[in-house]
Amino acid sequence: GAGVSQSPSNKVTEKGKDVELRCDPISGHTALYWYRQSLGQGLEFLIYFQGNSAPDKSGLPSDRFSAERTGGSVSTLTIQRTQQEDSAVYLCASSFRTGDNYGYTFGSGTRLTVV
């Protein structure tokens, strides 16, 4: 596609429910990143994919968070047993290659609200 697509754009869920957030990167981009941004805060790195592998999961805040990527394309971030502190905008970015000399393209994010 022309850009990074994320769905849903907004998600309201009850505390304790599981949610899945989807990211469609730009076609041909091998590197994919998940970030989250809480209200009024900076961006927090969550996880990085190179192809279908995740060499760096160091930013995942707890074992309730997991992510996978299939076919070197679509990625899904899953949050189990959601808590109110999980409320944030979840952003996905992709890059042609591991990104030192390539710019990153971000999606518009999924705004997650846990009530």
Add this chain to the structure above:
Amino acid sequence: DAKTTQPNSMESNEEEPVHLPCNHSTISGTDYIHWYRQLPSQGPEYVIHGLTSNVNNRMASLAIAEDRKSSTLILHRATLRDAAVYYCILVSGGTSYGKLTFGQGTILTVHP
């Protein structure tokens, strides 16, 4: 990742040039300098990046000091749509993957 230092905020008038500074005194030889901006309620947007030489694109120019310890993002004619948070980020080159580590950035206000 090496750290960058940016002013918390800057102001400009519409149609005037804006120079956004960034200090990165601990930059290593393989670190690229990336700039992103984030408009209200949007994801970050790539602006420009460089290694050693000054760079120009349709959005902005990047001036890199000779010792690479600082850089300046130049918006040649600010518009109201340029009001955003601007992030200067060092991205490790070489064999390290390029994770972006965002700081607090500079809030740019553009006055009509």
